[in-house]
Amino acid sequence: MTAVSIVIPMKNESGNVEAVLGEIAQACDGLTEYEIIVVDDGSTDDTAAKVKSLMARHPTLRLLQHPTSAGQSAGVHSGTLAARGRIICTLDGDGQNPPSELPKLFTPLLEDQTGRLGLVAGQRVGRQDTLSKKLASRFANGLRARILKDGTRDTGCGLKGFRRDAFLAFPYFDHMHRYLPALAKRDGWEVALVDVAHRERHAGRSNYSNFQRALVGIYDLIGVAWLIRRRKKAQPVEAGADV
Secondary structure, three states: OOOEEEEEEEOOOOOOHHHHHHHHHHHOOOOOOEEEEEEEEOOOOOHHHHHHHOOOOOOOEEEEEEOOOOOHHHHHHHHHHHOOOOEEEEOOOOOOOOHHHHHHHHHHHHHOOOOOEEEEEEEEOOOOOOHHHHHHHHHHHHHHHHHHOOOOOOOOOOOEEEEHHHHHOOOOOOOHHHHHHHHHHHOOOEEEEEEEOOOOOOOOOOOOOHHHHHHHHHHHHHHHHHHHHOOOOOOOOOOOOOO
16 A cells, blocks of 8 residues: 655756655655655647656656646645555655655655644745745745734745645645645644755746746635635534433
C-alpha cells in the first residue's frame, strides 16, 4: 500500500523537472512505499515529455495532464484525487521549495497517534524572492492572519503535507492552496507549522504577477471568511446499544 504521494503541479517547468524529481527521490529514500505525481497544468513547453523520459529512472512516477491551464490549486486537487497514498505532500515545481524538506511534512503525519493531525504546513525562512514579492506577500499574509486567525505567517508556501481524506472534504475553489490552514482548522483538524528553507528558481520564470495574486486574493479572503463563519457547528457521534 502506498504510504505517501508527492504531488507537484507544474506549468512550463521543463528546465526544472529532472532536478526536482531527483531531489525528491533522495528525500524519500527512507520511505518503503511512495509515489510521485506530476500534474502538468497545460504547459506549452516540453514539461510532459521530460517527465515521461524520466519514468524509467523513477518507477513510481506518474503524469497527469490538464488540457488547459487551471492553476495551482486545480493541480493539487487533481493530483490528490488520483493519489494512492493516505498522506499527500505538495511542493512547487519550480525548484524553489527544497525537496529535502519533505520529511518534515510526512514524518509527523505518518507518526501521528491521535488521528487529529490533518495538516503540516511549511513556512519559508530566508526567502529568495524579489523585494516586491516579499513585501506583497508580507502584506497579504498579515491581512489574512488578522481576518482568518489561522495562526500561520506564510500560507503561500508550496510545501504542505496533509491527510488525503481531510483535504478532499474541503470545499474546492481556485487558490484554495493558500488557505489550507484555515480550512483544516474550520473542519476541526490540528495543524502543525514547520520552518522550511527557500531558494532561487533554477530555470524558467514565475507564472503569476504580484498584481494577479492581490486581485484574486481579495475575493478569496472574503469567501474563506464566509466559509468559516458558516461551518457546520457539530459532528455526530454514534451511540452504542444500551446494556
